[in-house]
Amino acid sequence: MTGTRKPKRVTVVGGGAFGTALAQLCGRQGVEVRMWVMEEHARDAINNDHENKPFLPGCPLSDTITAHKEVSEALVDTEMVLFVIPTPFFRSFLVANRTLFPVDVPLVLCSKGIENDSLDTPYEIASEELPGKYLRNLACISGPSFALEVAQNQPTSVTCAAVREEIALTVQHYLSDIMFRVYVGDDIIGAELAGAVKNVLAIACGASDGFGFGYDARAALITRGLAELRRLVVAKGGKESTLMGLAGVGDLVLTCTGTLSRNYQTGKALAEGKSIDDIRNSSKAIAEGVFTAKSIYQMQERTKVDMPICGAVYKVIYEGCSIKDALHTLQSRELKKEGY
Structure with a gap:
């Protein structure tokens, strides 16, 4: 999977501010981005106005970005999945959709939080709820990255941590450009906490x-x-x-x-x-x-x-x-x- 090429298509799961910013990061690099967006008014704004007015107003979006109601539609022929769902709702989303994800692509956890009661991080939730065939491709992204500044193409640097270095390197190549720099690490626990x-x-x-x-x-x-x-x-x-x-x-x-x-x-x-x-x-x-x-x-x-x-x-x-x-x-x- 590693290399310097960009993917042809990426899926962003979640239509909030940071999910939209990551979609724009990929879209401005010429990548086709399919977003799964739960809120109908946000989907309509993205598809019709090329702007997520409810959650990231004032930031024009690439015309390579589309928003979808069905998770399966957003996952068609994807080469990377970015999960940007708030942690309190992440487990229920995975349980409802865990058989839909492609097996041989990076599955990147981009939300920050710890689930109440279980005290699990997103990586731990995914490890518990996803079938074993997916676990080797899990990674997380963390670092100083306000959604607005990422969407506005401001200089930003983050860390991608993964159990397998190959996955971290793939995410690094897929996401990095001259204004968004991705470093590679292996400490998912430390990064998520x-x-x-x-x-x-x-x-x-x-x-x-x-x-x-x-x-x-x-x-x-x-x-x-x-x-x-x-x-x-x-x-x-x-x-x-x-x-x-x-x-x-x-x-x-x-x-x-x-x-x-x-x-x-x-x-x-x-x-x-x-x-x-x-x-x-x-x-x-x-x-x-x-x-x-x-x-x-x-x-x-x-x-x-x-x-x-x-x-x-x-x-x-x-x-x-x-x-x-x-x-x-x-x-x-x-x-x-x-x-x-």
């Missing part, structure tokens, strides 16, 4: 900024948040080195400081006194960190990994703790060495 936890930490940073706590507080949250992430990744069998790369520090800094981040904006809205239900109802897009905060809290209870910042975000969202009280609890913990 980093991509999930950074969303929870971004809620904390947004809340801190929303209260006007200053740059010092945000820098501390990012740095100590990285320490929490490191402890979790090591406990789950991932690699520390992954956290020093694009999937780790790169994505963490972007999501915790970039105002395009839905998770950052969720934290800021919480600081302004809005309820989590009001925030959810006011946006068509899902802030993944809201769901992931619950998963991380469950995970730290099971693994006994110390993650106080993530725990504070959970208590603000799900237990009604005020942000000021959560900050006080964090700041008043026992003093200790900085160890990670």
Whole structure:
């Protein structure tokens, strides 16, 4: 599968902002892209107006991109499948469609999150729900990549991690162009956990900024948040080195400081006194960190990994703790060495 050629056809499963951005990334390279899009109004906008107005407005799309209602239609003669379905809905999608996917093409997981209760990442969900013949071709993409900037052809770099290097290299060749650079790695666990936890930490940073706590507080949250992430990744069998790369520090800094981040904006809205239900109802897009905060809290209870910042975000969202009280609890913990 490896080489420098581009695929003739790619399938994007999911019609949200990031799925649309990845479709445009492939479309601008002359690749035919078939998207599976659940929402009829989004399908109509993509097919008729060449723009996903509901989820990525203002970004013209290549005329090589089409949106389809049936999963089977989107998968015809595809050479790569990009899964961009929010993690809470990923398992049910796979269960309903697991016999439809082609066997000998890369199956690339592009969503970031941890499923509630099962505490599975997208890779773990796919490993459990897909027939064994598919598992050797699984990969994931993670890194600092806002959907809007990818769609606008801004310089972006990400990591593709896969169990088999051949698959990672194929995805690298298929997706990379002069403005979108893909690096290759092998730590799916570390990449997926980093991509999930950074969303929870971004809620904390947004809340801190929303209260006007200053740059010092945000820098501390990012740095100590990285320490929490490191402890979790090591406990789950991932690699520390992954956290020093694009999937780790790169994505963490972007999501915790970039105002395009839905998770950052969720934290800021919480600081302004809005309820989590009001925030959810006011946006068509899902802030993944809201769901992931619950998963991380469950995970730290099971693994006994110390993650106080993530725990504070959970208590603000799900237990009604005020942000000021959560900050006080964090700041008043026992003093200790900085160890990670």
